[in-house]
Amino acid sequence: MGTSLKDIAETLNLSKTTVSWVLSGRADEKGISAATQQRVSRCAQRLNYRPNLLARSLNTGESGMIGLILPSISDSFYSQVAREVEMEVEEHGYSLMICSSESEPERENRMIRLFRAKQVDGLIIAPTVRSGEEIRRLVDESFPFVVFDRRFPKLDTHCVLIDNERSSYALVRRLTEDGFRRIAVITTNPHLETMDARRAGYGRALADSGIAFDESLYGEVEFAGYERNLPGVLDRIFARDEGVDGFFFTTHILALEAFRYFHDRGVDINDGYGLACIHEVPFMSVLAPGMHVARMPVGRIGRESVRMLLEDMRRRKSAGEVPPAETVELECELCFRG
Amino acid sequence: MGTSLKDIAETLNLSKTTVSWVLSGRADEKGISAATQQRVSRCAQRLNYRPNLLARSLNTGESGMIGLILPSISDSFYSQVAREVEMEVEEHGYSLMICSSESEPERENRMIRLFRAKQVDGLIIAPTVRSGEEIRRLVDESFPFVVFDRRFPKLDTHCVLIDNERSSYALVRRLTEDGFRRIAVITTNPHLETMDARRAGYGRALADSGIAFDESLYGEVEFAGYERNLPGVLDRIFARDEGVDGFFFTTHILALEAFRYFHDRGVDINDGYGLACIHEVPFMSVLAPGMHVARMPVGRIGRESVRMLLEDMRRRKSAGEVPPAETVELECELCFRG
DNA sequence: CTGAAAGCGCTTACAG
DNA sequence: CTGAAAGCGCTTACAG
Numbered sequence: 001m002g003t004s005l006k007d008i009a010e011t012l013n014l015s016k017t018t019v020s021w022v023l024s025g026r027a028d029e030k031g032i033s034a035a036t037q038q039r040v041s042r043c044a045q046r047l048n049y050r051p052n053l054l055a056r057s058l059n060t061g062e063s064g065m066i067g068l069i070l071p072s073i074s075d076s077f078y079s080q081v082a083r084e085v086e087m088e089v090e091e092h093g094y095s096l097m098i099c100s101s102e103s104e105p106e107r108e109n110r111m112i113r114l115f116r117a118k119q120v121d122g123l124i125i126a127p128t129v130r131s132g133e134e135i136r137r138l139v140d141e142s143f144p145f146v147v148f149d150r151r152f153p154k155l156d157t158h159c160v161l162i163d164n165e166r167s168s169y170a171l172v173r174r175l176t177e178d179g180f181r182r183i184a185v186i187t188t189n190p191h192l193e194t195m196d197a198r199r200a201g202y203g204r205a206l207a208d209s210g211i212a213f214d215e216s217l218y219g220e221v222e223f224a225g226y227e228r229n230l231p232g233v234l235d236r237i238f239a240r241d242e243g244v245d246g247f248f249f250t251t252h253i254l255a256l257e258a259f260r261y262f263h264d265r266g267v268d269i270n271d272g273y274g275l276a277c278i279h280e281v282p283f284m285s286v287l288a289p290g291m292h293v294a295r296m297p298v299g300r301i302g303r304e305s306v307r308m309l310l311e312d313m314r315r316r317k318s319a320g321e322v323p324p325a326e327t328v329e330l331e332c333e334l335c336f337r338g
Numbered sequence: 339m340g341t342s343l344k345d346i347a348e349t350l351n352l353s354k355t356t357v358s359w360v361l362s363g364r365a366d367e368k369g370i371s372a373a374t375q376q377r378v379s380r381c382a383q384r385l386n387y388r389p390n391l392l393a394r395s396l397n398t399g400e401s402g403m404i405g406l407i408l409p410s411i412s413d414s415f416y417s418q419v420a421r422e423v424e425m426e427v428e429e430h431g432y433s434l435m436i437c438s439s440e441s442e443p444e445r446e447n448r449m450i451r452l453f454r455a456k457q458v459d460g461l462i463i464a465p466t467v468r469s470g471e472e473i474r475r476l477v478d479e480s481f482p483f484v485v486f487d488r489r490f491p492k493l494d495t496h497c498v499l500i501d502n503e504r505s506s507y508a509l510v511r512r513l514t515e516d517g518f519r520r521i522a523v524i525t526t527n528p529h530l531e532t533m534d535a536r537r538a539g540y541g542r543a544l545a546d547s548g549i550a551f552d553e554s555l556y557g558e559v560e561f562a563g564y565e566r567n568l569p570g571v572l573d574r575i576f577a578r579d580e581g582v583d584g585f586f587f588t589t590h591i592l593a594l595e596a597f598r599y600f601h602d603r604g605v606d607i608n609d610g611y612g613l614a615c616i617h618e619v620p621f622m623s624v625l626a627p628g629m630h631v632a633r634m635p636v637g638r639i640g641r642e643s644v645r646m647l648l649e650d651m652r653r654r655k656s657a658g659e660v661p662p663a664e665t666v667e668l669e670c671e672l673c674f675r676g
Numbered sequence: 677c678t679g680a681a682a683g684c685g686c687t688t689a690c691a692g
Numbered sequence: 693c694t695g696a697a698a699g700c701g702c703t704t705a706c707a708g
Contacts, residue, residue, distance in 0.1 A: 004685055015695040020687060031693055053455040054392045054401070055685035058700045063392070065456075073420055073436070079412040086411070086438060095452055098411070098436045100424060114433055117391040118403075256621060263624045283594060286601045286625060342701055353679040358703060369677055393701035396684045 003047040011047070012039055019044075023051065057119060066094050066309065067115035069108060069125045073100040076281045077252065077296060078126060081148070084302025085124060092310055094121070101128050103223070109134040116143070122309045126150060129192070142322050146309045148301055150194050156325040158312060160304045164194055164278070167294035167332040168201025168250070169208075171276035174292050174336055175246050176209035180274035183246035184217040184237050186254050188226055198250040198278055216240040221254060230257045246274030252281050259287050280335065294332035304328050341385040349385070350377055357382075361389065395457060404432050404647065405453035407446060407463045411438040414619045415590065415634060416464060419486070422640025423462060430648055432459070439466050441561070447472040454481070460647045464488060467530070480660050484647045486639055488532050494663040496650060498642045502532055502616070505632035505670040506539025506588070507546075509614035512630050512674055513584050514547035518612035521584035522555040522575050524592050526564055536588040536616055554578040559592060568595045584612030590619050597625050618673065632670035642666050 005023070009016045014036065021030045022040040043049075057063040066089050070078040086096045097120065101108035105128050112134035115123060123145035127135060138145050139155050148160040175183050185202045189195045206213055219233040237244055249255035255277040262269040269275065275291035277284070284291060308326060315323045343361070347354045352374065359368045360378040381387075395401040404427050408416040424434045435458065439446035443466050450472035453461060461483035465473060476483050477493050486498040513521050523540045527533045544551055557571040575582055587593035593615040600607040607613065613629035615622070622629060646664060653661045 005687095006685075016686080017688080017696080018694060021694095024687080033693060036693080050451070050455055052396070052457065052685050054396050054457050055700090056687075058390070058392050058396060058685080058702085059687045061700075073411075073424070074414065074417040076412065076414075079417050082411055083438065095456075096437065099434065100421065113388070117388055118433075119390060119392050259621065259624050263627070283597065283621060283625065286597050287621065289601070343703095344701075354702080355679060355681095355704080356677090359678095362703080371677060374677080390701050393684090394703075396686085396701080397703045399684075 003044075003049045004052070005049075007047060008040065008043050008049060012043055014040070023049070061119075062121055063119040064094050065118070065120045066096050066306075067111075067118075067120040067123045068096055068098045069111050069115075069123065070098065070100050071103040071126055071128055073098065075253065077149075077279055077298065080298040081126075081302045081305075084299050085306055088303045088306040092306070094310075103128050105129055105132045108132055112138065122146075122313050124148065124305050124309060127152070129189075144309060144313045144316065146305045146312075148305045150192055151327070153193060158308045158325050159327040160301055160308065161194070161327065161329050162296055162301070163329050163331050164197035165201040165204070167278060167334065168198040168248070169205045170201075170334050171278070171292050171294055172202045172205035172248050173209065175248065175274040175276055176205065176211065178274050180246035181211060182214070182217060182243045183211075183248055183274060184219055184244050185248045185250065186219040186221065186230075186233065186258065187250040188221045188223045188254060190220055195250055202248050202250075217244060226253065227257055230254065231261050234258065234261055245272065247276070249275075249277040252277060252279040252284070255284070255288075255291070256281065278332070285337075290338045292334070292336050294334055296332055297330050300330050304330065341382075341387045342390070343387075345385060346378065346381050346387060350381055352378070361387070400459055401457040402432050403456070403458045404434050404644075405449075405456075405458040405461045406434055406436045407449050407453075407461065408436065408438050409441045409464055409466055411436065413591065415487075415617055415636065418636040419464075419640045419643075422637050423644055426641045426644040430644070432648075441466050443467055443470045446470055450476065460484075460651050462486065462643050462647060465490070467527075482647060482651045482654065484643045484650075486643045488530055489665070491531060496646045496663050497665040498639055498646065499532070499665065499667050500634055500639070501667055501669050502535035503539040503542070505616060505672065506536040506586070507543045508539075508672050509616070509630050509632055510540045510543035510586050511547065513586065513612040513614055514543065514549065516612050518584035519549060520552070520555060520581045521549075521586055521612060522557055522582050523586045523588065524557040524559065524568075524571065524596065525588040526559045526561045526592060528558055533588055540586050540588075555582060564591065565595055568592065569599050572596065572599050583610070585614070587613075587615040590615060590617040590622070593622070593626075593629070594619065616670070623675075628676045630672070630674045632672055634670055635668050638668050642668065 005016045005019050009019045018032060019040055021027050021032055022037050023044060027037045068082060068085055070082060072078055082098055089096045099111050101111055108128045109132050125145060125147050126149040127147055139157060146158040151159045151161060172183060185199060187195055187199055203213055217237060219237050221233050222229045270288055270290055275288055277291055278294050279296045280293040312323050315321060343354045343357050347357045356370060357378050359365050359370055360375050361382060365375045406420060406423055408420060410416055420436055427434045437449050439449055446466045447470050463483060463485050464487040465485055477495060484496040489497045489499060510521060523537060525533055525537055541551055555575060557575050559571050560567045608626055608628055613626055615629055616632050617634045618631040650661050653659060
């Protein structure tokens with residue numbers, strides 16, 4: 001293919017060693033004469049030399065790559081985080097490989113295996129559902145990785161979360177203060193700790209407002225194909241309870257689909273309903289100007305994840321120790337409207 | 339680190355060759371005894387062997403990786419294409435690395451260099467602006483790659499586009515048939531062939547409808563920071579021309595930002611204005627139920643790009659030829675509303 | 677049926 | 693100041 005170290009060495013009648021020293025910037029340190037350095041650099045330039053990073057990695061045992069696994073690459077929350085992670089990782093001289101598990105545990109396992117086979121130095125994962133076997137293996141083999149958005153209670157891993165319970169509490173509390181009494185909660189993936197905490201925050205807010213939890217206002221949407229499943233759930237809530245006057249959505253994707261539902265049925269959701277949602281996406285404020293939202297700190301989530309991962313990697317290398325698992329819980333910014 | 343071929347070979351008193359044959363599934367072909375095969379597989383399992391793909395790639399000269407470079411990873415169009423590309427690439431036994439150029443030519447150059455240094459087998463790129471030096475180099479060195487969404491007229495590259503002029507024509511034609519006469523065009527990045535074709539379609543539609551092009555209805559938004567720039571452009575159009583009764587947006591991101599503009603000013607854009615836009619995003623139909631859209635065939639764009647790339651790679655390998663550059667122009671699905 | 681050997685393109689002690 | 697040699701973990705002619 002392209003030019004290799006050997007080509008340069010042969011052209012100049014030098015050893016690969018010397019060429020390698022120069023090109024990796026360790027020439028002065030190794031006391032290579034300025035003249036030789038010149039010759040090597042010039043020749044490399046002329047032959048348009050580009051080092052083969054695979055070969056280098058094979059040697060050093062470090063690929064300089066971080067892998068990022070997302071449940072969905074087109075979800076606005078994850079793609080925003082991806083952007084932050086990419087920037088941050090680059091800042092530290094690493095490069096990022098992104099791929100998507102499509103929320104399928106088996107795919108996630110495959111991706112983890114693939115990344116490891118490609119020798120990434122560390123992994124950042126927003127896990128699909130429960131801890132799959134590959135994640136467990138990461139822990140067992142103490143491979144450097146950080147989990148965000150979702151946590152495994154059973155596994156001791158680095159973890160970046162948001163204050164799910166607190167934010168949910170604050171949002172729903174605000175709805176009750178606005179005077180809404182029959183507030184439905186629309187949620188999904190209830191087995192995830194993250195989602196459970198949001199539902200719990202809703203429950204506590206009702207309780208503190210002296211409102212009894214009403215089973216008929218609980219809407220749980222099957223995650224796979226939630227677009228298709230949501231209308232049925234909402235239909236059922238309306239059928240069972242005509243007095244519903246508010247909605248708390250535990251995640252933006254459900255709120256957005258709900259807007260479509262109301263729109264399709266000609267209902268003006270902005271009129272007379274109290275609305276609240278975890279995570280804001282760009283056009284929510286246009287779709288539902290009165291909705292209270294808890295803004296996820298996407299920038300900090302991305303940056304914290306990278307920070308934790310690199311810090312972990314650094315400590316392993318320098319001290320040889322495996323750092324204890326750390327959990328960071330970031331605050332959402334609460335935006336109350338109207 | 340982990341287990342290597344050598345470990346297995348030593349454990350079993352076999353050569354690395356034999357182990358390699360077995361583990362790469364070429365044992366029968368090489369006539370390795372069933373007994374030996376068993377022993378090797380068992381041992382690999384027991385030691386939890388995972389091949390180092392870097393080492394393999396260094397040997398074979400093929401990494402099995404395709405690189406995808408997007409202007410923005412959080413834009414819904416690109417992230418949808420990314421998803422399709424990832425699926426399609428995987429289907430063919432490759433894996434995908436995604437990264438974002440953030441619409442910065444220098445970043446794009448860096449990404450291309452990085453991908454090549456990592457020995458990707460091929461590249462799919464939605465280029466930033468004009469042909470950067472690294473893209474020119476891809477052509478010069480005849481590295482396998484496909485460009486989509488945007489094209490370089492000067493460079494002979496594989497290319498997947500949509501029928502920009504035709505779709506734009508049809509959308510604007512429909513607006514004039516709906517009775518709108520003073521239709522503004524809101525566009526950006528006018529130097530891109532893609533955008534120019536859309537503006538041209540607008541112009542031809544007006545002409546065919548017997549409407550003279552009016553400079554004061556032309557709104558060009560500086561791309562960098564378009565969110566901040568759009569309001570000024572719209573303000574100017576309204577200031578210069580009170581009779582404006584329609585908008586053709588050459589891309590979804592401008593339409594979305596315009597919704598925010600109208601919303602902030604308390605204008606109901608769905609009442610009295612003719613609207614049309616290239617590319618549909620999920621909640622457009624809720625935000626502007628009456629807007630005509632040309633749906634980009636994201637699935638086909640992704641799949642065609644992969645198909646062209648793999649086909650090119652295949653032909654190089656088998657025939658040793660460099661296949662001539664191919665351009666595919668895909669049709670948008672036109673959705674007329676109301 | 678199995679193995680010794682060379683090589684992919686680098687890096688890095690070690691030696692002089 | 694520079695080089696010969698071994699090695700990273702694989703694959704693959706070639707030989708027997």
